[in-house]
Amino acid sequence: MALSADEVRHVARLARLALTDAEVEALAPQLSQILAYAEQVGEVAAQDVEPTTHPFALRDVSRPDEPQPSLPREDVLAAAPHAEQDRFGVPRIVSEEG
Amino acid sequence: MxxxxxxxxxxxxxxxxxxxxxxxxxxxxxxxxxxxxxxxxxxxxxxxxxxxxxxxxxxxxxxxxxxxxxxxxxxxxxxxxxxxxxxxxxxxxxxxxxxxxxxxxxxxxxxxxxxxxxxxxxxxxxxxxxxxxxxxxxxxxxxxxxxxxxxxxxxxxxxxxxxxxxxxxxxxxxxxxxxxxxxxxxxxxxxxxxxxxxxxxxxxxxxxxxxxxxxxxxxxxxxxxxxxxxxxxxxxxxxxxxxxxxxxxxxxxxxxxxxxxxxxxxxxxxxxxxxxxxRIGVVTELQGDGYEPGVRRVFEQALERFERLGAKIVEVSLPHAGYGLPAYYLIAPSEASSNLARFDGVRYGLRVDAPTAEEMNAATRAAGFGPEVKRRIMIGTHALSSGYYDAYYLQASKVRTLIARDFASAFEQADVLVSPTSPTVAFGLGDKTADPLAMYLNDVATVPASLAGTPALSLPAGTAEAPDAPQATLPVGLQIMAPLLRDDLMYRVGWAFESDLGFTPIPAGDTAVEVA
Structure with missing residues (x-):
């Protein structure tokens, strides 16, 4: 399928990518071409075929429920672009008016 | 020394x-x-x-x-x-x-x-x-x-x-x-x-x-x-x-x-x-058109070498291999779009400040990711979005099952499968950067084993010219694919081939390598 510029903007919003108009214009034909190629998978009759996500079909994997050491908090926060009061700092998410 | x-x-x-x-x-x-x-x-x-x-x-x-x-x-x-x-x-x-x-x-x-x-x-x-x-x-x-x-x-x-x-x-x-x-x-x-x-x-x-x-x-x-x-x-x-x-x-x-x-x-x-x-299986679908003449010639010589070493060459088919690349370019971008959601400017790496969290996420990702990463995130996000999942990711994952079954059948007829690793020798810097799909076609012979999960090895099979440089001497790779968990077999076949070929994996005469 061919993606319009507006559809590209919609997908970019879902993907949290602030694209410029020039990027949107360049991406629309590129994504359309790649999708047209990838859509060949639709030619395969596979209604009754189970999908594969792992060659060994593992079942749920869990480790024994025993406490393990975590990474030191200060090491993890040291890598963050903004941290304060032992937490990651982010811009306001909820407005004060609620 | x-x-x-x-x-x-x-x-x-x-x-x-x-x-x-x-x-x-x-x-x-x-x-x-x-x-x-x-x-x-x-x-x-x-x-x-x-x-x-x-x-x-x-x-x-x-x-x-x-x-x-x-x-x-x-x-x-x-x-x-x-x-x-x-x-x-x-x-x-x-x-x-x-x-x-x-x-x-x-x-x-x-x-x-x-x-x-x-x-x-x-x-x-x-x-x-x-x-x-x-x-x-x-x-x-x-x-x-x-x-x-x-x-x-x-x-x-x-x-x-x-x-x-x-x-x-x-x-x-x-x-x-x-x-x-x-x-x-x-x-x-x-x-x-x-x-x-x-x-x-x-x-x-x-x-x-x-x-x-x-x-x-x-x-x-x-x-x-x-x-x-x-x-x-x-x-x-x-x-x-x-x-x-x-x-x-x-x-x-x-x-x-x-x-x-x-x-x-x-x-x-x-x-x-x-x-x-x-028994060494030559995969019908992973040869022929689309492979450079030099790559084909070296591959044919490799098959003759295998025969001289006592192996039996058999022709095998992976009927769905042609759908491998289209399936891969849905599955991999879909998983990438999900995995790369973690780069949100909060826990590590870049942050571009903006008034709200969502604007900060989007501005950070726009500044931090390059064009190809953005392209793949976009393809994957679209493929996983409401109304498209069944036709794209799910269908590609079913094709993946069929490719894995193709491999299982082929391994009943052959102990390992072989193909050229890449359809081309090394290409020039900048030659394919303007055309994303042309770049993706480099993976046509390697993607099937990735989808099936099977082990695969590439080793030098000789050298060939490039289409744009008839005098060039560039390496050509041979791919050996083995059944799941038979990594030992691909190394054994590779070792026998390598010992007989006597390839020197050092680019002779190259200025960079002359510095001892």
Whole structure:
């Protein structure tokens, strides 16, 4: 399928990518071409075929429920672009008016 | 004796007999890196020179060289050897790590601005195992951003050059790891392979590269691209070296929920058993049109060699192989769009400030990701979005089942399957960057084994000209695919072929390599 510029903007919003108009214009034909190629998978009759996500079909994997050491908090926060009061700092998410 | 020309096994032997010290081996490699790679050889961690200052003579295999830590580790190995400690088989041998695996003490960038300067707080399991085996890490190697690409031109830090011809690409996405080994800046390196990112660069740089059976090498500490496909594996200049390196990194890891408890049969005990009587399957769908004449000629010669060595050539079919690449370019971007959601400007890496959290996320991601990563995130987000999931990701995952069944049937008729690794020899820098789909077609022969999870190895089969350079001498890779968990078989077939061919994996006459 061919993606319009507006559809590209919609997908970019879902993907949290602030694209410029020039990027949107360049991406629309590129994504359309790649999708047209990838859509060949639709030619395969596979209604009754189970999908594969792992060659060994593992079942749920869990480790024994025993406490393990975590990474030191200060090491993890040291890598963050903004941290304060032992937490990651982010811009306001909820407005004060609620 | 030029230490940088020796194989890992040869170096290990000389280290064991104390003909050389681990410190001398590290120094020889650091000296060569400083001479030809384009690094600022200064301080504890050497940095690659910035992309706009690289010259056309810099190979640019390394992003960071952990010079001080390597010297210190090597000295420690020498001390323990002198004290009579029991050391591992490759103790003191240096190696390079693709910059997608975390290692404390140096940045992990994944070839992206998004993680520029990030210091990971933990080691990948692969890193941990290599250190425990006393391999000495020389540094972190260049790669296509987030391992998305087939030429290493998508690195945010500038492209790596092919030691065979500095005007050509080394393949990708593990191009830095391949060029480090081909350019004699490490005897061994680790890459990762999602759709061919170890095998294709091995082919284009004339070395050996292997993608182990999916699930046998831990992905803990491997920055995820497409989780159901990503697998780390070895690069080396000999099949035996690669088998040794894979042996050191595989095995179950409880920290990776996709890690399996089985391990392949020992890769070294049957290595020299030969291939008399083995059935070698030529895959009908992975040859012919679309493969360069030089690649086809070398592949035909390889089949004749296998017959001379006593193997039986049989023609086999993977009927759905032609759908492998379309399925891959839905599955991998879909998983990438999900995995890369974690780069949101909060916990690590870049942040571009904005008034709201959502604007901050979107501005950070716009600034941190390069064009190819954005393209794949967009494809994947679209493919997973409401109304499209069944036709795209689910259908591609069903095609994946059919491809795996094709492999299972083919392995009833043949012990291993072979094909050219790549349809082309190394192409020129910039030749394919304007056409994303043309770049994707590099993976046509490697993607089927990725989707099936089967182990596959590429080794040099000879050299050929390039369509744009009739006089050129460029390596051609042969791909050997084996059944699940039969990694031992691909090494055995590879070793027999390599021993008979006598390929010298050193680009003769290349100016970069003349610096001994």
């Amino acid at each position: 030029v230490l940088t020309r020796l194989s890992a096994v040869e170096l290990a032997q000389k280290l064991r007999t104390k003909d050389v010290s681990a410190v001398e081996v590290v120094e020889a490699h650091l000296e060569r890196i400083a001479a030809i790679d384009g690094v600022v050889a200064d301080g504890d961690v050497w940095r690659a020179v910035p992309a706009d200052e690289l010259t056309s003579r810099d190979i640019h295999a390394y992003l960071h060289v952990t010079a001080a830590a390597a010297r210190e580790h090597a000295a420690d190995v020498d001390r323990r050897r002198a004290a009579g400690d029991d050391l591992g088989p490759l103790a003191g041998v240096p190696l390079a790590l693709k910059d997608v695996l975390t290692m404390r003490g140096a940045p992990t960038t994944v070839g992206s601005r998004m993680l520029e300067g990030w210091l990971p707080p933990y080691d990948a399991t692969v890193t941990e195992r290599l250190r425990a085996a006393d391999l000495v890490v020389l540094g972190k190697t260049n790669m296509d951003e987030f391992a998305m690409g087939s030429s290493t031109e998508n690195s945010a830090y500038g492209p790596t050059r092919n030691p065979w011809d500095l005007g050509r690409v080394p393949g990708g996405s593990s191009g830095g790891s391949a060029a480090a080994v081909a350019g004699l800046m490490a005897p061994l390196s680790i890459g990762t392979d999602t759709g061919g990112s170890i095998r294709q660069p091995a082919a284009l740089t004339g070395i050996v590269g292997a993608k182990p059976t999916y699930g046998t090498v831990s992905r803990y500490g491997l920055v995820a691209f497409a989780s159901s496909l990503d697998q780390a594996g070895p690069f080396a200049r000999t099949v035996e070296d690669a088998a040794h390196l894979q042996t050191l990194i595989h095995g179950h890891d409880p920290r990776d929920s996709t890690s399996i408890t089985d391990t392949p049969a020992d890769l070294l005990t049957t290595l020299r058993d030969g291939i008399d009587g083995l």
